[in-house]
Amino acid sequence: MPSVIENPEPLNPEFSPKQLQHRITVLKQLSQYFNSTGQTIHLHGPQGSGKTAVTQNLAQQIDRTTVTAPCTRYNTEYKALRHISSQLTEQDQGTGHHTSDLIRIIEKQLPHQEPVIILDDIEHLLLNADDSLLYQLSRITNREHLTLITTSHQPITELSLEERTQSSLHPRTESLEPYTAEQTYQILAERARDSLKTRSLRREALTYISATTQNLTAALTWLKTAAENTDNVITENHVQHHRKNAYLQYSKHLLKDYTQHHLLTLQSITQLLDQHNTSTVRSGEVYQQYQSLCETRKIEPLTERQISTHLKQLETLQLIQSQYHYGGSKGKTREITANTF
DNA sequence: CATCCACCGGAAATGTTGGGAC
């Protein structure tokens, strides 16, 4: 099938343009902090507001070794330390070390590399583990040779950090506002220009997307999905038509570091919501639906306890929202809503 | 006031993977 896409890269949500639009002030502010090493910076803002793009852009500007650890993938202290030490030494550190060994390896590299370490989306790490990684890194020997950047959608004060970690980190903080509809439109338009055939995109299609969501990751996925499914012109109608499918693609993108069971759990929720037209489902129903999905696919289902943790992770990814009842007329359960555009 | 609902979520046990040492 002929496609309207000439160059797929600019539509990739991970694509990092050389010039970052609408984030100049933050970039200026942050790059000032790079005049000296030994800093800690925490950047927070909603999903798709450019946190990752900003940190990557900063890293490109300065001439220092940079290690990025997306905490969705490196979601334990050990995985993160292993990744960081492997990147710094340029050889895989494997398993079987004590965390203190990995810290020592990193320590030794700091003085001659003066690296920047970026821990992206730290809430996913904090969900699995305690804040020991942050504490260790904030007090590491040769700390003055390290610049540490953390990002999350919550402000740092709202992450459950121990007192000692909080005070030992004392980061400079910056926050990002979501893009406005106008800004979203502009960014999408620019990416489309670099990616799509000329005259293959209607203005109203972009207006529709950027009015619906200001989460740039989601918006780009939507545009990309629409583009992949046409050989002619992307119209407003076409974009509307692919709304659901695009959100599914976006979910899959967020879940790329997770298991098939996470996706099945999410699908159970959306199916139930579609089926009986209610706005919430309870965790018990979700588990039943999940079990029957597993059965039709000949997959051994996980236990209810484990799916409960998976639900928590979907919530941290902001794919769902939960209202918890710790007893009461409904018993102990949670009522779940799925997010959409 | 007792009992029930419905499952949350902590803790400990178990299973699996993949080292490294002998």
Next chain:
DNA sequence: GTCCCAACATTTCCGGTGGATG
């Protein structure tokens, strides 16, 4: 090979919650 060990995902077990109902 085989033994031992660490990390981690998952299972097993279960105490606990607070409004509704009789």
